[in-house]
Amino acid sequence: MMKTSLKLTASALILIPALLRAQNARPANPLDSLPEPVRAAVLKAAGEGRVDEVKTTTADQKTIYLVEIDLKDDRDLDLRVAADGQILKSVEEIQLGAAPEAVRAALEKLAGATAQVDDVKKVTKDGKVTWHAELDRTGTPDTHVRLDAQGVVLEKKEEQK
Numbered sequence: 001m002m003k004t005s006l007k008l009t010a011s012a013l014i015l016i017p018a019l020l021r022a023q024n025a026r027p028a029n030p031l032d033s034l035p036e037p038v039r040a041a042v043l044k045a046a047g048e049g050r051v052d053e054v055k056t057t058t059a060d061q062k063t064i065y066l067v068e069i070d071l072k073d074d075r076d077l078d079l080r081v082a083a084d085g086q087i088l089k090s091v092e093e094i095q096l097g098a099a100p101e102a103v104r105a106a107l108e109k110l111a112g113a114t115a116q117v118d119d120v121k122k123v124t125k126d127g128k129v130t131w132h133a134e135l136d137r138t139g140t141p142d143t144h145v146r147l148d149a150q151g152v153v154l155e156k157k158e159e160q161k
Contacts, residue, residue, distance in 0.1 A: 030054040030067075037085030038065050045079055047085060048072065064088065089125040096120050103131045106151030115143070115155075130154060132157050 031039050031052050042051060050068040057064050062083065069077040075093040082088055096104055096117050105116045115135040123130050123146075135143040137160075146155040 004129060035083060038083060040067075040080050041081055041085040041087055042067050042079060045069070045077065045090065049077060061150065087124075089123070092122045094120050094122050098122075099131055100149050100151075102151035103147055103149065106147055107131075107133050107135075107145070110143075110145060110153070110156075 024094055030053060031042065033054060034042065034076045043123045046069045049071040051067060053068040053071045055066040057066060065079075065081040065083070067079040067081060069079065071077050071092075073095070075095075077093070078091045079087055080089040096107065099107070099122070101119060107120070111117050117133055119132075119134040121132045123132055129149055131147045131149070133145055133147075135141070135145065142159045144155075144159065145153055149152055
């Protein structure tokens with residue numbers, strides 16, 4: 001029993017420094033792990049924001065970089081970036097007041113007196129911008145809506161409870 005404890009302690013003493021070195025080997029700046037075209041696109045999109053996290057995934061055997069950026073006013077910007085630096089999709093949290101007038105008016109009309117407009121996002125994909133929002137209602141399921149820049153409802157669905 002004593003020999004087993006000594007072996008485990010010796011193994012731990014050998015492994016702990018190796019694990020600490022491996023942990024410290026990770027880049028302190030998430031941008032350091034990105035190819036230059038991706039890094040340049042992310043920095044341009046981030047502006048004064050701070051890159052919080054970078055992950056990768058694959059689609060059609062191509063690497064896609066998923067980047068989370070913390071913006072001012074406690075907002076987020078999520079990017080999907082191809083290896084060549086092309087931004088495939090961006091999702092930016094915004095305040096309702098930052099949406100185009102037609103979008104604001106449509107959301108306020110949809111909300112009426114019984115709902116509150118929440119979680120407004122500007123989504124850009126394939127060069128097209130849509131606006132997504134949630135209509136919070138007390139006692140009933142929330143409604144998710146997607147609109148174009150003219151305030152036309154493209155999709156409306158109730159949350160399943």
